Amino acid sequence: SAVISQKPSRDICQRGTSLTIQCQVDSQVTMMFWYRQQPGQSLTLIATANQGSEATYESGFVIDKFPISRPNLTFSTLTVSNMSPEDSSIYLCSALPTTGGSYNEQFFGPGTRLTVL
Amino acid sequence: SQQGEEDPQALSIQEGENATMNCSYKTSINNLQWYRQNSGRGLVHLILIRSNEREKHSGRLRVTLDTSKKSSSLLITASRAADTASYFCATDAGGTSYGKLTFGQGTILTVHP
Numbered sequence: 306s307a308v309i310s311q312k313p314s315r316d317i318c319q320r321g322t323s324l325t326i327q328c329q330v331d332s333q334v335t336m337m338f339w340y341r342q343q344p345g346q347s348l349t350l351i352a353t354a355n356q357g358s359e360a361t362y363e364s365g366f367v368i369d370k371f372p373i374s375r376p377n378l379t380f381s382t383l384t385v386s387n388m389s390p391e392d393s394s395i396y397l398c399s400a401l402p403t404t405g406g407s408y409n410e411q412f413f414g415p416g417t418r419l420t421v422l
Numbered sequence: 423s424q425q426g427e428e429d430p431q432a433l434s435i436q437e438g439e440n441a442t443m444n445c446s447y448k449t450s451i452n453n454l455q456w457y458r459q460n461s462g463r464g465l466v467h468l469i470l471i472r473s474n475e476r477e478k479h480s481g482r483l484r485v486t487l488d489t490s491k492k493s494s495s496l497l498i499t500a501s502r503a504a505d506t507a508s509y510f511c512a513t514d515a516g517g518t519s520y521g522k523l524t525f526g527q528g529t530i531l532t533v534h535p
Contacts, residue, residue: 340523347510395462399523401521410455411521415464
């Protein structure tokens, strides 16, 4: 398993500003992901955070809006840029501890609750 | 886009009763995972079932998978008030999409003491 922490746990931001969310895993993992959960909705994958290379974004998400870094195998950041009220969501990171098989449980951080005014 | 559909959207039961939630999906999968979320917090991993498995148990949880119908169910037996939460299924298609989970819309379970 993997224990994941996120900072900050919540924040209230003004429109037009940016927020960087940090995700720390207690062990080295091959794959890390970022998800968004809009109010009252399910989770949607934003991107795969690749160690040592650019993140891979899903349809509807772009690097300019959600730049992601992954400097090593235990840490990643997601920045929400030029925020608008529509960005108010819970942002969650996840980690997939690959053990060599192809059926691995994916673990999630506690989430960052973002409110944009 | 979300491919998972869950029903019911909301379920209200009394403590001690069983709760069954269903999940349907549209594409082939490598595995399916169930999660619990309390009050908009992080997701707690409950159980993973592989595409070649039909049933799996973990404590009071029983998960079934029918790949021919592209559906799964989560049964919580002898429910407790502490089981009150939102429950989500998530599918992993594997291959080049390995690890990229597609979530269902979730079932809100309320267990009354």
